[in-house]
Amino acid sequence: MPVQTVIVSHAVQMARQKVTMMFTLVAATLFSAAFLLAAGTIAWMFAAYHDKMVAALLFQPIPQTPQVYHIRVSRPRVTHRLRKADAAAPASPSLFAA
Secondary structure (H helix, E strand, O other), X not given: OOHHHHHHHHHHXXXXXXXXXXXXXXXXXXXXXXXXXXHHHHHHHHHHOHHHHHHHHHOOOOOOOOOOXXXXXXXXXXXXXXXXXXXXXXXXXXXXXX
């Protein structure tokens, strides 16, 4: 193997290693930045809404008495005269008679 081929091969390996290291560094930086941004947002929201969360957890609903409906049912009584007329009426023909 000539010396020049070995040097080029070694240079390619070094370049790949540098690209891999740069990619790893950029990926780690982006992940860390995103994680810190998310943690900061959660902390900020907790600080901003802390009072409302505590109030919601301590809230006790006002007991309400159930509504009572007073309904008066009135059914007029059938007089004795109407009962006799109803009993004397002829039976109506059946709808299903053949």
